[in-house]
Amino acid sequence: MKYVCELCGWEYDPAEGDSEGGIAPGTAFADLPDDWTCPVCGAEKDQFSPA
C-alpha cells in the first residue's frame, strides 16, 4: 500500500522503495526502519498516512 507524507505530500510507493534512503524496491511501509524519514521534507514515519 502507498503512503503519503502529511507534511509535504510526497508518496511512498513500496514498488519503488526509496533509493536515497537506502530502501530497496518491494519494501512495505510497515517494514521501513523506525528512523527512516521522508526524503523530501524530513518528516518522520508517524507523519505518513495511507494514500
Place this chain on the structure above:
Amino acid sequence: MRPVEIAPNVFEVGVRDWNIRDFHGYSTPAGTTYNAFLIRGETNVLIDTVKAEFTEELLSNIRAVMDPKDIDIVVSNHTEMDHSGGLPRIMAAVGQDKPLYCSKMGAKNLARHFRENWNLKEVSSSEEISIGSGRTLMFIETRMLHWPDSMFTYLKEDGILFSSDAFGQHYAGSEIFDDQMDMSELLFHAKKYYANILLPFSALIAKLLKAVGEMGLKLNMVCPDHGIIWRKDPGVILDAYDRWSRQETQNKAVVIYDTMWHSTEMMADAIVGGLVEAGVEQVRPISVRRSHRSDIMTEIMDAKVVMVGSPTLNNQIFPALMDVLTYMKGLKPQGKIAAAFGSYGWSGEAVKLLNAELSAMGFELPEEGIRIQYVPERDQLTLCHGLGLRMGLRAQGREV
C-alpha cells in the same frame, strides 16, 4: 515606489527592501522586493502581503488604487513572514471577516504564525473561483515549493501566474519587468535564488513543471513574490528551472578551502592548475572565509567537480568550512564527483572527516584525497596537481 498597472486592472503594489544585505543567511547585495498584487474588478483581490515592517507602505500603495476596505478577498500563497507578515494589519484594514484564501497547509501554518480569527478558506489544487469582470482565479498547490503551504494563484483569462517564491530573485531595482533588465544579470539572481532556496526540492519542481505543461496553462506573465516579473518570454525562466531541476552540470569545478598558514591554499592552487590542464572550462577557487556561503552554493549548483580543502584544527575540520558543508548538505546538490585535501600538523583527521561529509551528501569520491604534514614541498604539490588533473578528466568522462 508607486503601484504599477502590470495588466489591465492588475497592479503590483509591493515594496522594495533596497538595503537588506542578509536575508536569513543568504547574501542579498542587490536587496530584494516583496511583491504583492491587487486585482480590481467586481471582486477586488489582494494576492500576498509584505514583511511586517513594510505594511504601511503596502497600504499606501493599495490606497493609490482603492480604499483597502473595498478589497473583497485576500489570497495568501505562502505563509513565510516576508509575504504574510503584513496580514494582521492588512486584514484589520480590509475587514477581519473577509475571506482569506490559502492552501490546506496554509491554514494550519497561518494559525501557527498568527493567533487571529480569520475567515480562512482552504482551497485545493485546481480549484477555481470566479471574481467577476470575466475573470477566474485558479489555485495550484505546490507543496514544498518551498514550504508545505506554498501555492500558486493563476489568473486564468489573462494567463498571469502569481508564483509565490518560485521563479523569484532577490533583486531590488526600479525595473519591474524582464525586458527592462540585462538578461544575464537577471538569470544570475534567479539562479542564486534557485541554488539557495529551491535546490533541495528539485525532483518536485521537475514534476510540477511537467504537470503545469500538461495542464496547458498559457503563461503570458509570471509574477513571483521577489524581484522582477517575467513577461517578455516567461519560457526563459521555465527553461532555466527545467535545467536546474534536473541538476545539469557543466564542465566546471569548484575548489573550496580554508587555510591557516597558506599550506592548504598552496594545495588548492596546485589542484586548480591540474583542473585547468585537464580542460575544465570553469574553475572556481573559493576561500570560504572570504566568500558568502550563498555565493558558494550558486557556483556549486552547476559544477561537476567539488574539491574541498581543510586544515586540521584541534582534530576537526575547520569551522568556516563546516558552515558551508552543513549548508550544502541541506540543499542536496546531486551528480557531483568530489575529493578532499588539506594540510595538518600532527594528527590530520580533516581529510578523513571531509570524505565522510562528502559521501554522506551522495557525492562520488573516486580517490581518498591528499593530506600533507605542515608545508607542502614541490613533489607533494605535483601530487595535488595530479589529483586536480585526474578529477578534471573524470568530470569530462575522459580516461584517467
